[in-house]
Amino acid sequence: MEEGCNMQRSLNSLLLIGLLAISLGFAADADARRLGVVASDGDASAANLVLALQGQSEEAIELDASGLSSEATLRHAAELGCDIVLLLHAPITGYRIEAQLLETNQGRRVATETVSGPSEQVFELIDQLGDLLARDLRNQRLPQGTVAVLDFSNEAGAEHNPFVSGLPQMLLTSLHQDPSLTLVESRQVSKGREALSTGGAISGSSDAVALGRWLGADAAIHGIFTEDLQVRLDVVVAATGRSLGTYERQGTRRNLVQITQELAGELALVTARHRSTRHTVAVLPFQNHGExxxxxxxxxxxxxxxxxxxxxxxxxxxxxxxxxTAMRNFNLEMSGAIDPETAVEVGAWLGADAVVLGSFLRFGNVFRIDARMIDAETGEVLAADSESGAEDAVMGMVDALGGQLVARFAERVPADAGGTGSLEVLFRMTKAEMGERPSYYHLCKLYVDGKFMETSPLVDGLDEWVALFSRNLRSGAHRVQVVHGFASDRDWDGRMPLQPDSFEIRIEPGATATVRYTFEVGWFKDSYIYDSTWEREPWAADGS
Structure with missing residues (x-):
């Protein structure tokens, strides 16, 4: 007897540990709908991607995964309510220099030249740019041939500021190779900036043209220095680490916002497809066959x-x-036995794809846990498994049993099947103007594909839309039947003689299908008026 009590205390301790893990959030949130963005090396591009995703109506957050392993990063994301993690990599593949050639008299841009290459070729790029600009200047046939090389903006990292500040002087050296050009010296450009109060940098073409005119130059050159990026996005399921794909874009630091917006648009389809293929499961109370x-x-x-x-x-x-709530609706005890037929009805009422029934049995010092996963639509057993072991193995037995059920379920149910949407049934009663025929209270029963779902609230008013039913259903085609009955003291008092047609609907994952119709008490007869263009057909259920 004492041994049994000690064993029971140990099992209760194990149970407490398991339930504490649930309450503290150690497990991933199954209903999470948040994207977690992790940038390699703390790249600032993560913030751009988060903003782009939020612009797509996604809930997205930037995650700090500094010092965390890949596994720890996914676990951290799941704890923060993320179902999908976006691993963002934006390595620098080279550098790009873009120069604009402006004609100062009319203030127009006459040429744009761009050169790019790896870091070890950056000085060669300046000479290439000088050759291209010299050719453009010769083609312009400038009156005086006077050219001012102005500032370049640094759109790469701050560590490149010294290089970018010296870029105009290096470009001047390259342009000096063309004897037909007269170049404004750097100190004159500095004086012009001070005179025009343009600060330390040229902010745009208009500033460049104004400074060029002040310097008496026929043409002005200004531009930017930026980084070439290879943006790669790995999309991973937080709970399992399964890859949903890799997406790549090439661009520059300057158009990073555009790149992230393109990726966000593509990700919207990926996340929607992933979330729509999730199946809904209800784990019902286990039955104790032991003491x-x-x-x-x-x-x-x-x-x-x-x-x-x-x-x-x-x-x-x-x-x-x-x-x-479902158990109370079916007048079931949380600790009582549940037969498979009732379990299927409970699962359908909950909008689940499958229900899990289980039992526990002890024989001596050996414990056994059995579980069955049943299709809530067909009643078919999709998976069945059991685990047995000693007292200290019980927690592991539960996890092993869960893994086995998932594996067997995946074998039986295609990955692209399922997902859930919502059904909403709206109803109102009206009465013909000046009509004297009485109207009755309505109490309604909902059947989906021939299975009873629930009873509606009492409809006792005129000219008001009432939500008879609102519930989740598996995606796909369904036949919806609403049986209208009389009410006595708010209880069902028999089926009305006139019934609405059935509704053939299709539920899409994550969407709501709405049925709207009216019962009109007419001068000589009553009728149902349908506000939706559903394909309807009469049905002959007795509605009892």
Whole structure:
């Protein structure tokens, strides 16, 4: 007897540890809908991507993964409610110098030249740029042939400021190779900046033209120095590390915002497709086939298995509070036995793709946990497995059982099947003007694909839209039938003689299908008026 009590205390301790892990958020949030952006080496491009994603109506945050391994980064993202992690890499592949040649008399741009290459060729790039600009200047046939080389803007890292500040002087040296050009010296350019109060840099073409005119130059040259980037984005599921693809773009630091906006637009399709292929599972209370003192432990098994299943990328696990509501709706006890037929009805009511039933049994010092995953639409057993072991192996048994169920479920259900959407049924009663025929209260029952779902609230008013039903359904085609009945003391009092047609609808993942119709009490007869263009067909259910 004492041995049994000690064993029970140990199991309760294990249960407490498992439930604490759930409450402290050690498991990934199965309903997470947030993107976590991680930039390699703390690259500032992450902030641009977050803004672009938010512009696509995505919830996105930048994650600091400094010093974390890949596995730790994903775990950190999951703890912050991220279901998908975006690993952003933007290595510098080279440098780019762009120069604009401006004619100062009319203030127009006559040429733009760009050179790019790796860091070891950057000085050669300046000479190449000088040759290109000299050719453009000769083609312009300038009146005096006077050229002012102005400042270049640094759009690369701050560590390149000294180089960029010396770039005009290096370009002057290159242009001096052409004897037909008269070049304004650097000190004159500095005096002109001071006289025009343009500060330390040229902010645009208009400033460059104004300074060129002040210097008496026929043409002015200014430009930018930036970095060439190879932007790569690895899209990974936070819970499992599974790759959803890699996306690449080439560009410069200057057009990084445009690059991230393009990537954000492409990612919208990727994330929507991933989220729509997740299947919804309800883990119902386990049944204790052992001694009564294990009831508390067995009640916690469903929570632990819920956490285990929720860590996979393909499943969304329904929360316990929703399951408790469903159990009350079906007049079931949380600790009682549930037969498969009732479990399927509960799962359908919850909008789940599958339900999990389980049991616990002890024989001596050996414990066994059984679980079955049942299709909530067909009642078919999709997966069944069991684990057995000693007392100290119970926690591992639950995780192993969860992994086995997920693997077997994946074998039976295609990855691109499933996802859930919502059904909304709106109804109102109206009465013909000056009509004297009585109107009755309506109480309605919802059937989806022939299965009873729930009973509506009482409809006792005229000319007001009432939400009869709002619930999740598996994606795909469904037949929706609403049975209207009389009410007595707010209870069902028999089926009305006139019934609406059935509705053939299609539920899309993440979307809501709305059915709207009106019951009109007419002068001589009543009728249903349909506000939606559903394909309807009469049906003959007795609605009892």
């Amino acid at each position: 009564a003192e294990y009831d508390a432990f067995v009640n916690g098994l469903a929570d632990m298995l819920t956490t285990s299943l929720g860590q996979t990328a393909t499943l969304t696990v329904i929360e316990r509070v929703q399951i408790e």
